[in-house]
Amino acid sequence: MGACVQGDKTDVLSIDFLIAGGSLCGLSAAIALRRVGHNVTVIDRTSPYEPTNHDSGVRLPPNSTKMYYRWGLKERLHAVSVKSHGTLFASCSIVGNHAWEESILEEIGGDTLLVNYSRLRKVLAEHATEMGVKLVIDTIVSVHPDRVKPSLKLESGETLTGDVVLGVDGYIFEGNVCRKAVMEAFEQEDESTPLGTQLFKYAAVAPEVLNTEQAFEQGKVFTWYGSGHGAMGFPMIAVTGEDAFALYAFAPRTEGHLWPYVCEIDECLEALGDSDPRLRQLVKHSSYITCVPIAGRPSLEEWIHPDGRLLCIGEGAHPTPVGSLFSVAMCTCDAACLGRLFSHLTRHDQIDTLLSAEQEIREARVSAEPGMMEAVEQLFSYDAEDEADDWWVNWGLMQERATQWNLGGMGMAVTVEEGEGEEGEA
Ligand SMILES: Cc1cc2nc3c(=O)[nH]c(=O)nc-3n(C[C@H](O)[C@H](O)[C@H](O)COP(=O)(O)OP(=O)(O)OC[C@H]3O[C@@H](n4cnc5c(N)ncnc54)[C@H](O)[C@@H]3O)c2cc1C
Structure with missing residues (x-):
């Protein structure tokens, strides 16, 4: 033991x-x-x-952070x-703003962290x-x-x-x-089912492109959407310790790759077409970009x-x-x-x-x-x-008792812990 x-x-x-x-x-x-x-x-x-040069940022929601805490x-x-602290929805300008309710987060016992x-x-x-x-x-x-x-x-x-x-x-x-x-x-x-989309993941250290100070203070996740393209980005601290943005840009898929690969800046810019100029600018401030062909997997x-x-x-x-x-x-x-x-x-x-x-x-x-x-x-x-x-109270203990009863029937000494299994009695 x-x-x-x-x-x-x-x-x-x-x-x-x-x-x-x-x-x-x-x-x-x-x-x-x-x-x-x-x-x-x-x-x-x-x-x-x-x-790794395949990463970007992770959004850790409250049910994750609650466990880690x-x-x-x-x-x-x-x-x-x-x-x-929430999400901003934008196409050309901001069209929506969602904020996490502090009282809900307190009740849940976790935060949403961007990392x-x-x-x-x-x-x-x-x-x-x-x-x-x-x-x-x-x-x-x-x-x-x-x-x-x-x-x-x-x-x-x-x-x-x-x-x-x-x-x-x-x-x-x-x-x-x-x-x-x-x-x-x-x-x-x-079976891999291509979904017609590819994702460009990158992290840009570029305080002048977006209002970094405000973004960090508010901790907002930005989402952009447009014809055939979409993006999501949020402030995070880069591996180097610098303030940075994690970016996920979605674009129509080009043929050729089945697995993620590190791609060139020009390839990403071409795929982004005439998306929001700030997204394009952020690409140029990224030290590496990973292209992930999106496919459904069972x-x-x-x-x-x-x-x-x-x-x-x-x-x-x-x-x-x-x-x-x-x-x-x-x-x-x-x-x-x-x-x-x-x-x-x-x-x-x-x-x-x-x-x-x-x-x-x-x-x-x-x-x-x-x-x-x-x-x-x-x-x-x-x-x-x-x-x-x-599960343990409803099923595990019931199985335990059945096992111990069987062992007892075979003449083997059994011990049932005192107080265990009072709930979930069948
Ligand atoms: C390199 C990398 C970068 C990522 N970056 C991001 C990100 O920036 N943002 C985000 O939201 N999510 C990212 N993810 C995905 C994220 O980790 C997953 O979505 C997830 O939530 C955790 O899944 P997982 O641990 O089950 O599997 P994964 O994260 O896919 O990890 C699988 C692990 O298994 C290892 N592995 C696979 N095959 C072998 C083998 N044969 N021998 C030894 N090791 C093996 C891989 O090296 C990897 O570390 C990344 C994953 C990887 C692997």
Whole structure:
């Protein structure tokens, strides 16, 4: 039995998690699992301490920040983020202005933060490693699900073995193995449906183009829309520490690329056509631009490999359009829910049930499509850890009692913890 690091339980059975993919979801899952006492190794082909030239800014909504604050990351996150106070809608001039209600945010218990992807990833990695999470920088060549000891084979030739492999290697970039393995096992087609749009992601350090001071003070997310084109931008702090704007510009798609690539300034300018001159100007102030061909990709029909303990979560399980406000929130909540479920682990024979519970709880959530108003109420106030607790009280404890009754019937000594299971009685 291992002791808890920070969670509220002291009797958790510590098991070994291998997390395939150390982006935002993988690192969040690492923190959530480590804080309830599990041993965690995260494997990624890129170091979370090195900035990538594929990033821009991330909008972290309140249901994400609420979890991170609870896990002790508030100060660190605030040091690298701009707090958002709402959205400005513009075509040629401003046509709409939305502000976050402070009272709602207070009730929800989180903020909306605007933050550079690489800085956010680094903050999560620092926190995770300080808690004892092991980071391995290597490319995963293949995954081998197993009912007892699943493993990952790495490009370096090493094979890592654990009790559970978490597939968090996404879908946006080529080379992920976990989503692919689960889809192949269930003969599900990973069909890519081009949506006729491409996205240019860039970060511009350009105080004179937009009114930076005002933008930073108000923390507004700007949205532009026009014929065939659209854009969204917000203030953030660049990797260099300078004030910057994260930009997402959508334009009609040109043929040729299937995966994101770093593109030239001229290519981006051409695609933006005669869009708002400020957007065009900001392109010229960007040190790198990533073009992402937008395509619809199917969610996994099953998140768990039929041959054993490989569970996919995050973007690889339920892809969302790049740049969506909801994608990071969904990933944080997947991680939080899993951590809370595994805070109840006391025996190895519970592992499969808890993995299935993660899919049961989270799949229902990520496939729900609330309208705008419901989104604020249902999505941002959603607490993934509470939902995991509800599952445990309603279903987990019932299964526990049935298992213990069976063990008792076989003449084995059983103990039922006092006070457990008073709620959710069938
Ligand atoms: C480089 C990069 C930059 C991004 N920039 C932004 C941004 O600026 N704004 C934004 O909103 N969202 C950004 N995203 C997307 C954002 O991270 C996701 O939307 C999300 O919310 C987190 O999803 P995820 O962790 O499940 O998957 P992803 O973020 O897609 O991460 C998957 C991870 O798995 C790793 N991986 C994949 N295959 C292998 C393999 N074979 N071996 C080892 N490692 C592997 C990748 O290196 C990556 O770190 C970015 C993602 C990446 C990978």
